[in-house]
Every structure is written in structure tokens, then in C-alpha cells.
Amino acid sequence: MSLLDLAPVIPVVVIEDAGSAVPMARALVAGGLPAIEVTLRTPAAREAIARIAAEVPEATVGAGTIRTSEDIAASLAAGAKFLVSPGTTLSLVEAMDASGVPYLPGAATVSEAMALVERGLKELKFFPAEAAGGVPYLKALGGPLPDVRFCPTGGIRPDTAADYLALPNVGCVGGSWLTPADALAAGDWGRVEKLASEAAALR
Numbered sequence: 001m002s003l004l005d006l007a008p009v010i011p012v013v014v015i016e017d018a019g020s021a022v023p024m025a026r027a028l029v030a031g032g033l034p035a036i037e038v039t040l041r042t043p044a045a046r047e048a049i050a051r052i053a054a055e056v057p058e059a060t061v062g063a064g065t066i067r068t069s070e071d072i073a074a075s076l077a078a079g080a081k082f083l084v085s086p087g088t089t090l091s092l093v094e095a096m097d098a099s100g101v102p103y104l105p106g107a108a109t110v111s112e113a114m115a116l117v118e119r120g121l122k123e124l125k126f127f128p129a130e131a132a133g134g135v136p137y138l139k140a141l142g143g144p145l146p147d148v149r150f151c152p153t154g155g156i157r158p159d160t161a162a163d164y165l166a167l168p169n170v171g172c173v174g175g176s177w178l179t180p181a182d183a184l185a186a187g188d189w190g191r192v193e194k195l196a197s198e199a200a201a202l203r
């Protein structure tokens, strides 16, 4: 099963309080989004991954913002089931490849994508999606690289996600709009579930 086929949208989560990880994950799963990317941008991220992995078996929790082999080791130790990087260096892709879990390496240009295809990788994160050219850019990539599928993230909103999902080379999209900081802080799980169910219905 490809990471890109788990759900039309992968929530990209910035979590400040590991205590909110489990109810947040349950709300996302209840809304129909079982693949959850917890970004390693906050001190709470690793603990959040560990709690979701231990307590929400219906979720597939991964680690995002992977930049170093130390990030990979810490994510695997926490129980991450997949890895996502914003961009890709040679040493990082080698380390992700050795991790034994599925991963989405980041690419934003034709040359970056081609370098990853040379390694046999045909499912990539396209980041930062809106800033790098958005839907027209991805559509153009589909000409020379029809065998590559992307998960675009970065600047995608509920009202633009469907345009991305309509492209044949987009498997799913990622975004942080499912888990607004104020909803997490307030424990407004009903709002998170509603946002998730609207996103799950996009395709």
C-alpha cells in the first residue's frame, strides 16, 4: 500500500502539547484521515508520535520535517511508521532508504525529481507546493515525468486541495489546515473531526 493512497489528505501537524496527540489523532481518524504526519518542529513532536503509535492503532503516524539521520533514528524510536522530508540530500535519502519504513522525499524541481527517480523513487513530496508553482507547475511536471506521483504540501488550503487532487500525478495532498493551533489548544476535537471529514470527502 502506497503512502499516497492512504487518504486524499495527510494532516501535517505542528503539536505543542503531547497531551493533545491522542484525542487529535482520534478526531482525524474519525473524520476519515488515518495517515498523520507529525512534524519534528516542536519539542513535543516525538512524544506525540509515541503516544499516537501506542494508543491509536487505527492511525498511521509518521514523522515530518526529517532533515538528519538523527531525526530518522528518533522518529523510528518513537514509533513513526513513515518519514517525510521537505527536501532531499544524498545522505538523507540514503538514510531514509536504510530506515526500513516508507518515506516521501521532498523535491521541488525537475532535476530534484529526476535524481530521486534515478534511485527508483517515484512517489515524492512536492514542497513548497504553492510557492514553487502550484497546480500549473505540477501539471507541467506530468509531461516529462508521467511516472512520478506527488504529495504536494505547503500553502494548500481546503478550497485549493481539490484542484491538486484532480491532477493525475497527485496521489494525495498534505496540509496543516486540519489541525489549527487554536483548535488544538482549546481541545476542540469536534472541529478537527469536521475539518477532517470535509477533507476526506474531497476525493
Ligand code: 3PG
Pocket (backbone or CB within 6 Å): 012, 039, 064, 065, 086, 127, 153, 154, 155, 156, 174, 175, 176, 177
Ligand atoms: C509542510 O511541512 O508540509 C508544510 O509546512 C505544510 O504546509 P501548510 O502549513 O502551508 O499546510
